[in-house]
Amino acid sequence: MTTDDTAADAGMEPRGAQRPWVGGPLAALHIGWTRVFSGLADIILPPSCVGCQARVFAHDTLCPSCWRDIDFIRAPLCDRLGIPLPYDTGGVMISAAAVADPPDFDRARAVALYNGLMRRLIHDLKYKDALHARRLFGRWLRVAGSEVIGECDVIVAVPLARSRLISRRFNQAQILGNEIARLSDKLIAPLALVRTKRTRQQVGLSRTERQRNVAGAFLVPAGQESRIAGKAVLLVDDVITTGATASAAARALKKAGAFRVDVLALAIAGSTPVGP
Numbered sequence: 001m002t003t004d005d006t007a008a009d010a011g012m013e014p015r016g017a018q019r020p021w022v023g024g025p026l027a028a029l030h031i032g033w034t035r036v037f038s039g040l041a042d043i044i045l046p047p048s049c050v051g052c053q054a055r056v057f058a059h060d061t062l063c064p065s066c067w068r069d070i071d072f073i074r075a076p077l078c079d080r081l082g083i084p085l086p087y088d089t090g091g092v093m094i095s096a097a098a099v100a101d102p103p104d105f106d107r108a109r110a111v112a113l114y115n116g117l118m119r120r121l122i123h124d125l126k127y128k129d130a131l132h133a134r135r136l137f138g139r140w141l142r143v144a145g146s147e148v149i150g151e152c153d154v155i156v157a158v159p160l161a162r163s164r165l166i167s168r169r170f171n172q173a174q175i176l177g178n179e180i181a182r183l184s185d186k187l188i189a190p191l192a193l194v195r196t197k198r199t200r201q202q203v204g205l206s207r208t209e210r211q212r213n214v215a216g217a218f219l220v221p222a223g224q225e226s227r228i229a230g231k232a233v234l235l236v237d238d239v240i241t242t243g244a245t246a247s248a249a250a251r252a253l254k255k256a257g258a259f260r261v262d263v264l265a266l267a268i269a270g271s272t273p274v275g276p
């Protein structure tokens with residue numbers, strides 16, 4: 001993914017290209033005022049880089065230096081875990097890690113590796129609800145997840161435990177899910193999955209501890225099964241760290257009748273094993 005790709009994807013056409021001159025003099029007047037206000041807004045709030053606040057050419061984007069600091073995941077990648085693979089052997093490729101410990105979800109995709117600037121941007125989203133980062137993330141997710149978004153029937157965000165939701169006030173996975181739904185015109189089911197217990201951080205736990213930690217942590221509540229049964233579900237989270245959380249959530253969704261569960265996240269931990 002390059003700066004140009006994202007600029008094109010984000011619909012950043014040159015000013016004036018977005019609204020054709022149709023609709024007579026009233027429409028022309030409207031376009032004129034829109035341009036004036038847009039110009040004024042840029043003077044009052046000039047576009048700044050989401051990563052470092054340097055001046056940039058458009059809102060909700062990164063400067064070239066910050067772009068270089070993101071490890072975007074590019075093909076070839078493991079079809080199950082979404083992690084980058086060292087070489088392309090052609091066709092659908094599955095990593096050794098996915099063969100050894102198949103996850104309960106079908107396919108995972110992520111925008112970038114969880115390090116450097118990406119880690120800080122996700123942290124900011126979690127605790128500050130940064131609106132500009134949210135818009136940038138939505139566009140990135142749409143590109144990285146084009147295949148899994150296109151093939152899903154319904155979007156479900158990985159829920160937070162109730163106590164954590166109260167202390168943090170919002171669920172960042174739900175915010176990302178809403179962005180994807182808005183950009184792709186897909187349905188989102190905000191109540192279809194609940195977290196029944198608060199789990200510990202997965203990093204640093206052994207495989208057995210990770211499985212025990214998230215066992216039975218998710219549930220499709222009574223009355224919500226119809227939103228999931230027979231559907232291809234896209235599960236959205238901010239970070240896939242070990243894969244155990246996504247696997248546990250996928251198990252609950254499949255128990256409720258989902259015929260496929262794919263996962264889409266902003267980042268995937270590259271150095272830790274991904275699998276249940």
Ligand SMILES: [Zn+2]
Nearest residue numbers: 049052063066
């Ligand atoms: Zn920057």
